[in-house]
Amino acid sequence: MRILVTSDSHGDYRRLEKTAEKAAPFDAFIFLGDGEKDFDIVTRNMAGINTYRVRGNNDYNSSVPMTNVIRIGTHSLLLTHGSNLSLWHGFDRLIDIANENNCQAALFGHTHSRHYSFEKGVHLFNPGSVSMPRDGKGRSYGIVTEENGKLDFYHFDL
Numbered sequence: 001m002r003i004l005v006t007s008d009s010h011g012d013y014r015r016l017e018k019t020a021e022k023a024a025p026f027d028a029f030i031f032l033g034d035g036e037k038d039f040d041i042v043t044r045n046m047a048g049i050n051t052y053r054v055r056g057n058n059d060y061n062s063s064v065p066m067t068n069v070i071r072i073g074t075h076s077l078l079l080t081h082g083s084n085l086s087l088w089h090g091f092d093r094l095i096d097i098a099n100e101n102n103c104q105a106a107l108f109g110h111t112h113s114r115h116y117s118f119e120k121g122v123h124l125f126n127p128g129s130v131s132m133p134r135d136g137k138g139r140s141y142g143i144v145t146e147e148n149g150k151l152d153f154y155h156f157d158l
Contacts, residue, residue, distance in 0.1 A: 002145050003072065003143065007032035007126070008132060013042055015139070016031075022141075028052065028072070032054055032108060033053070034109060035056070037059075054080055055081065066080060078103040078106040087110060104121075104122065105125060105144075113134050114142075114155045127140060138158065140156060140158060
């Protein structure tokens with residue numbers, strides 16, 4: 001399974017749309033907040049693609065949860081924007097929530113910075129931002145693959 005992971009489009013639905021075009025084909029599309037309306041526009045005609053999203057701190061008046069747990073193959077993934085987790089000060093709370101929910105991976109946004117690490121038994125993955133990166137590496141998205149019971153995480157430039 002090939003999963004597109006994006007975050008933080010902040011009103012730039014065209015950039016999110018171009019990201020989906022560049023990343024195709026994929027089996028599922030995950031959006032990690034701050035651009036919920038952009039995600040709705042881009043995915044409205046994506047028949048046959050599983051879509052998942054969480055609300056970010058700039059997704060005002062949204063009824064979408066800030067955290068969600070999904071199942072991909074044999075793995076449980078925690079999805080969160082992360083704005084309520086003090087991510088600038090470390091990942092302890094994120095790891096705790098992932099472990100409390102028996103998740104093998106935690107996917108998060110908010111920082112606009114690409115990240116991958118494996119800490120305390122949990123894969124931590126941030127795809128960066130499709131519109132406003134803060135890590136000096138440019139706009140980016142992520143791909144997560146699940147094959148033969150193994151998760152792999154990749155970052156791509158836009």
